[in-house]
Every structure is written in C-alpha cells, then in structure tokens.
Amino acid sequence: MTHGTLAGGLRPSGGQAPPSPPLSRRRVAAWAFPVAFAVLGVIALRQVGIGLGALIEGGDAMAALLARSWTPTLSTRGTTFVHVLDTLSMTVAGTALAVAAAAVLAVLAARNTTPGPAARAFALSVIVGCRAIPDIVFAIFFVAALGIGPLPGVLALGLHSIGMVGKLFTEAVEAADDGIAEAVAATGAGPIRRLLAGVLPQAVPSMVAVTLYRIDINFRTSVLLGAVGAGGIGMDLRTAFGFTDYREALGISCVVVAVVIAVEAVSLGLRGLLIGGGRPSRLPPVRGTRVPWTGGRAITHLAAWGGLLIVVVSLWRSGATPGAIPAAVGGSLSALTEFFPPDFGPVLSILGPGLAEICAIAMAATFLGVLGGLALGLLAARTVAPHPAVRALARAALAFLRSVPDLLLVLLFVAAFGIAEGPVAGTCALALFTVSFVGKLVADAAEEIRPGPREAVVSSGATRVQTLLVAVLGQLTPRLTANALYALDVNLRSFFVLGIVGAGEIGFALSQHMRALEYGVVTAIVLPVFAIVLVVELASAWLRGALR
Missing domain, CATH: 1.10.3720.10 (MetI-like)
Structure with a gap:
C-alpha cells in the first residue's frame, strides 16, 4: 500500500489523501480540556504529596480506627428517630x-x-x-x-x-x-x-x-x-x-x-x-380527546x-411558613452590616499560600474523583453496564459513598494519615465524594443519551470498546466536561469542612474567626474563594458553548 492510500486499501479519486477536518473551536476544546485537566491533576497530586506508599500506610490506620468503632450503637433510638x-x-x-x-x-x-x-x-x-x-x-x-x-x-x-x-x-x-x-x-x-x-x-x-x-x-x-x-x-x-x-x-x-x-x-x-426506563403498559382505547389513565x-x-x-x-x-419568611428576610438584611466591610488584616499573610493549597487540594481531588466516577458511573448506567448485577452493585456503591457525611470522611482520613498530613487526608476525602457525585451524574447522563448514534455505530460492526468511545463518550463529553468543572468548584468550596479538623489552613482560619464572631474576617476569606469559583464558572460556560 503506497503513501496516501486509505485504510482498507482504497484510494480517493485523484490519488490525494482526504483532507483533515477543519480546526474548529469545538475540536480545540474537545482535545485541550482533557489534556489540560490531566496535566493540572498530576501537578496537583505532586503538590499535595499523595503517593502510593502513603495511601498504603494510611489504610492500616484507617482499618484500626474502624475496628475500634465496631459495633455501632444507638443509645437513644427514639430521640434519633425524631431528629431524623x-x-x-x-x-x-x-x-x-x-x-x-x-x-x-x-x-x-x-x-x-x-x-x-x-x-x-x-x-x-x-x-x-x-x-x-x-x-x-x-x-x-x-x-x-x-x-x-x-x-x-x-x-x-x-x-x-x-x-x-x-x-x-x-x-x-x-x-x-x-x-x-x-x-x-x-x-x-x-x-x-x-x-x-x-x-x-x-x-x-x-x-x-x-x-x-x-x-x-x-x-x-x-x-x-x-x-x-x-x-x-x-x-x-x-x-x-x-x-x-x-x-x-x-x-x-x-x-x-x-x-x-x-x-x-x-x-x-x-x-x-x-x-x-420501564416497559410501558398497554394503553386502553382513547375515548374522545381525554388522555387515558394508565398505571x-x-x-x-x-x-x-x-x-x-x-x-x-x-x-x-x-x-418556614409564609409569615416567617418575610420576617427572616428583614432580620437578615439588618445582620449584613456585621459582615461588611471585609477585614483582611488578620488573614492577609496566609491568604496567598492558603488559596494555593485550596486549589491544589481541590484539583487533585477532582482529578482522582472524575477518573473513578467516570468508570463507576458507566458501570451504573443501564445502557452501558455489561450485566444488571454489575449495574446494581455500581449503583449501590455510588449510593453508599454519597451517603457518608463529608465531616465523617474527613475525620476518618485525618485519623488514618495524621494531622500533619491534613492536605493528603482532605484530598482523599474529597476524592471519594467526587467519585459519588460524578458517577451519579455520568450514570444518569449515559441512560439519557440518544440511541440513534449508538445503533449506527453498532450496525457498522464496531466492537464494544469502539461503541463506548464513539457513541457513548462522544455524546457525554459536553456534560462530563461541565460536571468535572462543577465538581472542581464544589471541592474549592469544601475548604471549610477540611479546616474544621486542621486539613487546610484557610478553612481552619475561617472556623476560628467564625467562633470568635469576627464576621468581617469571614467575608475577607470567602471573597477570594468566590473569585476563584467565578473563574471556574466562566471557563465552564465557555467550554459548554464550544462543545455544543
């Protein structure tokens, strides 16, 4: 086969190779985002200091903590039920x-x-x-x-x-x-x-x-x-x-x-x-213009x-009655004066390094979470799962991960890694939450994709892997991109949860100033995080428009 011959042995008319697809904004976005996301994710993992050895060592401490917690108890079941x-x-x-x-x-x-x-x-x-x-x-x-x-x-x-x-x-x-x-x-x-x-x-x-x-x-x-x-x-x-x-x-x-x-x-x-999702029941005959009542x-x-x-x-x-809401709004407006103007003085020296730490933890957790969530979400989707039992297990795993309180996850990992390794513990806790978040959205999106493109790919003789890459992931790319960026800004805002147990400097400072009722300092910490989230939101909006 000479140079310029098409795959499969066919040559286009005139002996010329087929022209490449034009370089559009959509093609640039579709290739640039995953590459940039992976590079930033790897850099963030190195910055936080997550390695295989630390994960193995932390696993032993986590197992010991779970052993001390077993068996679970409920001292006052009636009170617990009321509080639920x-x-x-x-x-x-x-x-x-x-x-x-x-x-x-x-x-x-x-x-x-x-x-x-x-x-x-x-x-x-x-x-x-x-x-x-x-x-x-x-x-x-x-x-x-x-x-x-x-x-x-x-x-x-x-x-x-x-x-x-x-x-x-x-x-x-x-x-x-x-x-x-x-x-x-x-x-x-x-x-x-x-x-x-x-x-x-x-x-x-x-x-x-x-x-x-x-x-x-x-x-x-x-x-x-x-x-x-x-x-x-x-x-x-x-x-x-x-x-x-x-x-x-x-x-x-x-x-x-x-x-x-x-x-x-x-x-x-x-x-x-x-x-x-289920099999529709047989419709009864329509009488006049009335819509029949089906199950x-x-x-x-x-x-x-x-x-x-x-x-x-x-x-x-x-x-939250109709009479209480207006009164709550009035009281809230009067309380705004306690939060403004912001007071940057007490946190000015730690704001820069603290924000860099927040970004590294959030990016590393999002990178790990998206990888795990994509795999688990596809297994949980009716249209992709190889067997109903696999789908049921994947759905159960997503439900379990999503149901564990954030604070409990952070405490568990801090106990496993130690307070000195707070960023590593925080990253692992947020990564598990991101797996459940992204996995749930990927599973739902995969079940709602249009069947036409997939049927066309299957009818051409494509393998299961080719069908997954072209017909499924091809349609999921815009929503997966949006979900990844949304998971990133969710993790950026989780710094307070990490700070409660010392897993992040800025979050810890926020919790301390909250306890001291220094609300101006609270505003000074929240505003820069708001600016970072706004940048992520603008990038997400641009990518959604480019991938449409």
Missing part, C-alpha cells in the same frame, strides 16, 4: 425553596429561553453567588440574624442549593430540542406557551433527578449545619465525635446511609417513569401530589 424527622423536614423544605427559585432562574439564564442579556447576566450572577458561598457560612449568617432553630438551616440549605440546582436546571433547559419548541411556535403559540409545552417537558426528567439528588446532598449537609445551631441529626453526630464515642457516631452514620439509600430508591423509580400516569400523579404534601408538611414543621 427534623432533619428530613429541614432538608425537604430547603430543597423545595431552592427548586422554586432555581426553576425561574434557569429559564432566565438558559440561552434558548432568556428574555435578554441583562436577565441572563442577573440570573447567572445569582446562581454563581449562591454556589460560591459555603452553606455553613449561610448557616452562620442566618443563626446570627434569626437565632438558633431549624429556620436558619432551611434558609441556608435553600440559598446554597440554588447554586447547584440552578446550574443543572439551566443545562437541562439548554439541552432541550429546539425543533419541538419551533413546532409549538408554528401553531401560533406565544412565548409562555412555547416554554410550557415545548421546552420544560423535555427538561422535567433531569429536573426531577437533580431535585432528588439535591435532597441526598442536603441531608448530608445537615450534619455540618448541626454544628452551628441548626439542630437535627447533625447535632447528635457532632456530640458523639466531641466525646470520641466512635461507636455511637458510626451508628448515627448508618442511619444517615439508610435514609439516603431510601431516597435513591425513590429517585430511580421516578426517573424510570419519566424517561421510559404509569396514575403513579406519576400520586408521586407529584404526595411530594407536594410532603413539602407543605416540611415547611410547616421547620417553621
């Missing part, structure tokens, strides 16, 4: 407030539904701002403004959740097929009708999955909020660790795991109904009305 209900009420109420606000912001922020550049800029600013401020900072602020109780926890969870929920809702709206909206517009429908009939129905399955997933996250977040007066099961876990009662702490953690797994089961069932439609309506009832009860139980 309190935490669930706070979680559902906060998530409901976030979903209501995020749905409006997503419509304003999405390119295909925004009324104009000003509205889009405003919505994106709110979403990024809510995501950049740690939930524990929101909790400290609302406790300072409103006092101890569940309402500060509800507002903290709600405001912080707008960041993640709004971002993913926006991506779901932008991913809607424009053809359906155009078809609705062709009937003479106005903008509102096009939105309600042509765009939102396509985004609903993703929105429901994000909502249920956020409930998982918020339930785990309540463990931290208990440390600042929000109450619930988090207060019990903090007390158990304060008395070094690891058996009790493990028992409470098992309760948290069970609740999150139950929510995961509900999430899988609802997603199966909404995206056609799936009945379950969907029952789930919707049941969910609404749970939300109403949770709002009432947690004190």
Whole structure:
C-alpha cells in the first residue's frame, strides 16, 4: 500500500489523501480540556504529596480506627428517630425553596429561553453567588440574624442549593430540542406557551433527578449545619465525635446511609417513569380527546401530589411558613452590616499560600474523583453496564459513598494519615465524594443519551470498546466536561469542612474567626474563594458553548 492510500486499501479519486477536518473551536476544546485537566491533576497530586506508599500506610490506620468503632450503637433510638424527622423536614423544605427559585432562574439564564442579556447576566450572577458561598457560612449568617432553630438551616440549605440546582436546571433547559419548541411556535403559540409545552417537558426528567439528588446532598449537609445551631441529626453526630464515642457516631452514620439509600430508591423509580426506563403498559382505547389513565400516569400523579404534601408538611414543621419568611428576610438584611466591610488584616499573610493549597487540594481531588466516577458511573448506567448485577452493585456503591457525611470522611482520613498530613487526608476525602457525585451524574447522563448514534455505530460492526468511545463518550463529553468543572468548584468550596479538623489552613482560619464572631474576617476569606469559583464558572460556560 503506497503513501496516501486509505485504510482498507482504497484510494480517493485523484490519488490525494482526504483532507483533515477543519480546526474548529469545538475540536480545540474537545482535545485541550482533557489534556489540560490531566496535566493540572498530576501537578496537583505532586503538590499535595499523595503517593502510593502513603495511601498504603494510611489504610492500616484507617482499618484500626474502624475496628475500634465496631459495633455501632444507638443509645437513644427514639430521640434519633425524631431528629431524623427534623432533619428530613429541614432538608425537604430547603430543597423545595431552592427548586422554586432555581426553576425561574434557569429559564432566565438558559440561552434558548432568556428574555435578554441583562436577565441572563442577573440570573447567572445569582446562581454563581449562591454556589460560591459555603452553606455553613449561610448557616452562620442566618443563626446570627434569626437565632438558633431549624429556620436558619432551611434558609441556608435553600440559598446554597440554588447554586447547584440552578446550574443543572439551566443545562437541562439548554439541552432541550429546539425543533419541538419551533413546532409549538408554528401553531401560533406565544412565548409562555412555547416554554410550557415545548421546552420544560423535555427538561422535567433531569429536573426531577437533580431535585432528588439535591435532597441526598442536603441531608448530608445537615450534619455540618448541626454544628452551628441548626439542630437535627447533625447535632447528635457532632456530640458523639466531641466525646470520641466512635461507636455511637458510626451508628448515627448508618442511619444517615439508610435514609439516603431510601431516597435513591425513590429517585430511580421516578426517573424510570419519566424517561421510559420501564416497559410501558398497554394503553386502553382513547375515548374522545381525554388522555387515558394508565398505571404509569396514575403513579406519576400520586408521586407529584404526595411530594407536594410532603413539602407543605416540611415547611410547616421547620417553621418556614409564609409569615416567617418575610420576617427572616428583614432580620437578615439588618445582620449584613456585621459582615461588611471585609477585614483582611488578620488573614492577609496566609491568604496567598492558603488559596494555593485550596486549589491544589481541590484539583487533585477532582482529578482522582472524575477518573473513578467516570468508570463507576458507566458501570451504573443501564445502557452501558455489561450485566444488571454489575449495574446494581455500581449503583449501590455510588449510593453508599454519597451517603457518608463529608465531616465523617474527613475525620476518618485525618485519623488514618495524621494531622500533619491534613492536605493528603482532605484530598482523599474529597476524592471519594467526587467519585459519588460524578458517577451519579455520568450514570444518569449515559441512560439519557440518544440511541440513534449508538445503533449506527453498532450496525457498522464496531466492537464494544469502539461503541463506548464513539457513541457513548462522544455524546457525554459536553456534560462530563461541565460536571468535572462543577465538581472542581464544589471541592474549592469544601475548604471549610477540611479546616474544621486542621486539613487546610484557610478553612481552619475561617472556623476560628467564625467562633470568635469576627464576621468581617469571614467575608475577607470567602471573597477570594468566590473569585476563584467565578473563574471556574466562566471557563465552564465557555467550554459548554464550544462543545455544543
């Protein structure tokens, strides 16, 4: 075969090699991001000091700690049950407030539904701002403004959740097929009708999955909020660790795991109904123009009305009533004067090195977490898993990893590696969380990919590996890129969790100044982290646009 002959022995007409695809922005982004991500990840791992030897040594200490914690106990089961209900009420109420606000912001922020550049800029600013401020900072602020109780926890969870929920809702709206909206517009429908009939129905399955997933996250977040007066099961876990009662702490953690797994089961069932995961039942004959009642439609309506009832009860139980919300807003506005202006003096000398340490830990954890989450997420997807048993095991592993409280993970790794190796311990803890986060989103996205490209690749005689690389990962690239960058800014904001146990200098300083009620210094620490998260968000937005 001479030079210029095509693979397979064919030569194009004229004897010339086929021209290379043009160098487009999409090709540059598709190649540049994974290369840059891998290079920065390796550099961050070396900067943090993670090596195979340290991981092996830490494993022995971790096993010893788990042995001391076995068997788990629950000293007051009745109180634990009540506190679980309190935490669930706070979680559902906060998530409901976030979903209501995020749905409006997503419509304003999405390119295909925004009324104009000003509205889009405003919505994106709110979403990024809510995501950049740690939930524990929101909790400290609302406790300072409103006092101890569940309402500060509800507002903290709600405001912080707008960041993640709004971002993913926006991506779901932008991913809607424009053809359906155009078809609705062709009937003479106005903008509102096009939105309600042509765009939102396509985004609903993703929105429901994000909502249920956020409930998982918020339930785990309540463990931290208990440390600042929000109450619930988090207060019990903090007390158990304060008395070094690891058996009790493990028992409470098992309760948290069970609740999150139950929510995961509900999430899988609802997603199966909404995206056609199960076999549809035979439709009864249609009479007139009335839509027939099928089993799936009945379950969907029952789930919707049941969910609404749970939300109403949770709002009432947690004190987030229509009369309490305006009063809370007024009290919060008056408390803003305690946080501004920022006071950089006490932390100016450690701010630069501390921010560099935060970035290194977050990048290393994200790199490890994305690698593990991609592999585990593909095994958990119905469309990719080689066997249903493999998918079930992968889903169970993701649910377990996601259900372990962040604080418990950090404490476990700090106990394993020692306080002197705090950055290594923090990186490993965040990496495990990132595996569960990215794996969950990859599994959901892989189950929603269009079947047409995959069928075309399979029909051409491609192997399983070729089908995975071309038809599956090819469609997942934009969402995987966005998820990786979102995981990075989540890990950037986790510095406070690490600082509680000395796993990060800036986080430790933040926790100390919070205890001293020096809120101006708290603002001075949060603002630079907000700036870094904003840069990551801008890079994510550019990449999403380039990969469309």
